[in-house]
Amino acid sequence: MPELLFPLDSSKKFEDQEKVGHNRWHPEIPPVATVKPGTSFRVDCREWFDGAIVNDDSAEDILNAPLLTVHKLSGPFAVEGAKPGDLLVVDILDVGPIPMEDSGPLAGQGWGYTGIFARNNGGGFLTDQFPDAYKAIWDFTGQTATSRHIPHVSFTGLIHPGLMGTAPSAKLLATWNKREGDLIATDPHRVPPLALPPEAEHAVLGSLAPSEFARVAGEAARTAPPRENGGNQDIKNLSKGSRIFYPVFVDGANLSLGDLHFSQGDGEITFCGAIEMGGFIELRVDIIKGGMETYGVSENAIFMPGNVEPQFSQWLAFSGTSVTLDGEQRYLDSHLSYQRACLHAIDYLTKFGYSPEQVYLLLGAAPIEGRLSGVVDIPNSCSTVYIPTSIFDFDVQPSAAGPFQISPGIGAPRAANR
Template sequence: MLGNLFPLDSSKPFTDQEKIGHNRYHPEIPPVATVKPGDSFRVDSREWFDGDIKNDDSADDILNAPMKKVHGLSGPFRIEGAQPGDLLIVDILDVGPIPQEQGPLAGQGWGYTGIFAKSNGGSFLVEQFPDAYKAVWDFHGPWATSRHIPGVKFEGLIHPGIMATAPSAELLAKWNAREAALIATDPDRVPPLALPPEPEESVLGSVPQADRERIGAEAARTAPPRENGGNQDIKNLTKGTRAFYPVFVEGANFSIGDLHFSQGDGEITFCGGIEMGGYMELHVDVIKNGMELYGVSENAIFMPGRQDPQFSEWIAFSGTSVTLDGEQRYLDSHLSYQRAILHAIDYLATFGYSPEQAYLLLGAAPVEGRLSSVVDIPNSCSTVYIPTAIFDFDIRPSADGPHQIDPGIGAPKAADPVYG
């Protein structure tokens, strides 16, 4: 083990650290360190808003979350000998919250989940939930509980939201062109269809000052997943995972960040996992010419870890591709998953949860989302599975009717924004 190649001081902002990471993708962002195939090393990671979200009972920080500054990624790390066309092997040896610390940063004994306001990015159910809400979760060893969502306790499924290699100049240009074309179809949409390059709040590592304006205007935002991996938010990429990433630049320039204590499939509230800072221990290797050998041109391959919490019983909800207004859509799996989640929210509300509490829970707890049928025209069927063991009461339907919980202080709501 080489030690910690990207240490973070919890008392300092991301941009005031010994080594400066990045929050944009560009092939000219220099590596912070070089490792060799076969090396193992440790990396600290800051939560995606670098301390702007607080452990309190207000959601105004979610409403005003500074989207231009995310994500603060650790790296890039150059892998000696890696060349375009290779596959980079990344093993997650360990991953966890900021160790043995209690403090004001998410990861220091706590984390948070947020429903993002329509005016600031929105969520998967943005039309039904246009306002900003927040839930704070306390960590108790491997478990999480929340004063904002009482009656639940579950083991975390700790994972990075982002692992990525750097794009080549050609691939970066392709991203920017296709996303600009999408934005142009409805440039005034709220929330926007995509996020173009944004120099303001860009963090570009040790890029020379003379190049910062140009690179800031070209560099891609880290919000979406792309060919390099990126913000895929796959909850099963936990301890024991082996991932294979395509290499597009000399050295691969690999980065990580956006750690989550737990998450439901889809990260449906947008800030849907339990966000936190923490650490990762990684091992890297290279398969020469691996992209051609295995037919990989624009995607990562994963062998998920086997550290998942073990559940033996689930309650599941289905949805089909019919809108709330009764309009039939053709095999729309995005819509059918929305409907499945809405059905789960309606069900949980019968036990006394507010719809917002239920929505936050489905984003944070280790629920399973599945495409159950994608061929039976005209209706796609999607399902969401909730483990029954996370509740401290019987969540199953019975002749006695739903148990009534005390919803407590509820999920904080931000002040009402003005929508465009």
């Protein structure tokens, strides 16, 4: 087994561990370890809320989820010899839930969760249609996920890190803060907000010296969006066997990671749309000197997915175009057309007995495929959502007999409005 460079004790909070990670991006966060190119190592990861979400039949924890605390990242890991302008090569050798536990209080110990976040606390892709907080708990049996909150469904998980990236330079960090601040200024009171500015409250900055904490916490970027360094890309295909090439902006590259998912649909549409869990990941790192200029990888990561994806042979697909729900035509709006495709899928599956919230949760957690099917035919873009039919234990195809009626079970827990 590769050396465990970042251990986590499941009985302790993230900030009380032997080695403390971080939940903000900043070039001055000290690395927890330095590795040589070609080295393989193992990292424990805590789910993004560090145990704030529990295995029960209530969604009050989702309603009150502490968004200022996320993401709880393992790292940074410095790579010896890495310099700005290089490419950092990261191979995912293995990834999985918290090992050696059949069940326990932390997500990853035999279970995980998906949440619909309340509009005033994070929101989601369809927050206008789903403004309230809901939750689904998923149980793991080997590689299979099932839920008491969304019955008649099971599927194989494609486990992956939702978040991995290198540290920004001071210049790049300033660029992020400027452009996101300018966006916020266009509608500063919007709910949900247009972006998340630096926030010192609940910042975790590893072993940074106390004398520097206030300054760095006030500058450090939130980890919610993907950016030039990779970050919270939520790409479900970055699983075992994947190779990722990250731009390097600081000496050592300072790689960090976390936000492990047991499964996810393309887009992670409920915001906490994946099946969130803690676990472990094994990596190997290397360097391509000067690779950013050589390959034109200056403001993005590129990757080669692994070959462990579950195989599906039959799909039911739904399409959407860039027309709003009240009939307003938009010009090639692919974001809108994907929303409409998702809403069409939700409308369809409710005919079998599910609630709209159960289907919304399912689309975030199950291995659905989202595609931009047409982006040139003015004025309508076309987006599509592909749902593997084999995840259901009943026939979801249209037929002359009409939709089979399932029992929705106890349903997805909903938090009380406040």
